[in-house]
């Protein structure tokens with residue numbers, strides 16, 4: 358059986374649905390195809406179930422790409438305020454958690470329901486549980502599934518990145534790009550917990566559950582947010598953020614007390630309260646289990662007054678400038694996003710269409726645009742989906 362549409366969109370996630378809504382509103386006959394049983398699964402699990410759907414500080418600087426200026430046009434064409442207006446139209450209540458991050462008060466399901474409703478209003482046909490067998494381009498695009506051959510003028514690839522394969526992630530989008538001669542920037546898991554050698558892992562396990570505000574840096578890039586010790590290594594926002602910049606073989610520096618110069622603090626303590634135990638001073642600064650671990654590791658005890666300057670410097674350094682070398686990351690199983698993807702030099706930033714393949718569009722995470730943690734990745738999905746929706 359054959360069916361003809363103006364636009365076929367493969368991938369009914371954040372970007373695909375936004376594109377479908379916009380194209381449908383323009384009167385285009387749109388079909389959204391997805392291989393998953395349920396659509397919008399990444400939205401459902403996002404932001405701890407409350408979906409951090411955008412960030413009021415959305416700005417191209419909050420994104421990583423081989424070609425950073427590519428991001429500007431889409432973010433300007435559809436801003437975080439445009440998405441907030443849509444949320445308000447549907448009376449979805451939300452709040453700013455921190456650092457401009459907007460979350461639903463109730464549930465991420467509200468965002469999925471809103472997008473599905475908008476798709477219905479825009480007469481979008483949606484088919485999940487649909488395996489794509491092949492794609493060809495003759496005069497029209499031809500998308501073959503088991504039962505139906507779909508044809509269309511425009512084809513949009515919105516199949517996302519590689520993270521969390523158990524809810525539908527696949528390399529499909531990259532393969533379509535290759536089929537049409539489009540370059541791919543190497544992909545890597547990003548916004549992902551980091552792993553360490555046995556020795557350090559043992560410490561992480563002992564400290565599992567301890568969290569501490571930290572400044573984590575890798576070369577010139579720094580993030581100051583919470584850091585969490587886990588049974589598998591280090592996680593928490595500051596580690597997830599730096600993971601997008603860290604490369605195998607590089608070390609990271611952790612400042613466990615970013616607002617204080619610990620050496621000066623120790624010197625002050627030495628003058629004001631020389632009898633105070635070093636362990637109790639560290640305990641005032643850091644969570645107890647972490648303070649104990651530092652004292653045990655450095656084999657320090659006794660009064661601050663009795664500690665030689667050299668040792669005070671070593672202790673201060675272990676708090677202000679703790680240098681460690683990750684051995685890897687937890688990979689796509691737990692990564693929030695995929696770094697790399699369809700090379701933006703191959704796409705028009707104004708339309709998201711392939712420069713060399715008329716009618717073929719790539720949007721969302723499959724493209725080499727990766728946001729920082731904090732709602733930026735969804736904003737990219739909305740913005741790039743909107744932009745393509747105006748042109749397909």
Ligand SMILES: Cc1cc2nc3c(=O)[nH]c(=O)nc-3n(C[C@H](O)[C@H](O)[C@H](O)COP(=O)(O)OP(=O)(O)OC[C@H]3O[C@@H](n4cnc5c(N)ncnc54)[C@H](O)[C@@H]3O)c2cc1C
Pocket residue numbers: 367368369370371372373390391392393396397398399400402403404405408409410411487488489515516517518520521524525526527528529692693694720721722723731732733734735736738
């Ligand atoms: C645990 C977790 C939490 C996150 N939390 C946040 C957050 O709070 N804020 C934020 O900004 N970002 C968050 N992200 C990132 C965000 O979810 C993604 O960047 C965003 O969903 C990307 O949108 P997309 O439409 O490009 O891809 P997706 O939303 O991944 O959608 C892709 C769709 O394509 C379908 N598909 C894949 N392969 C095929 C195929 N072969 N055939 C047919 N269909 C296919 C999939 O089933 C899926 O429905 C989170 C990610 C994870 C994993």
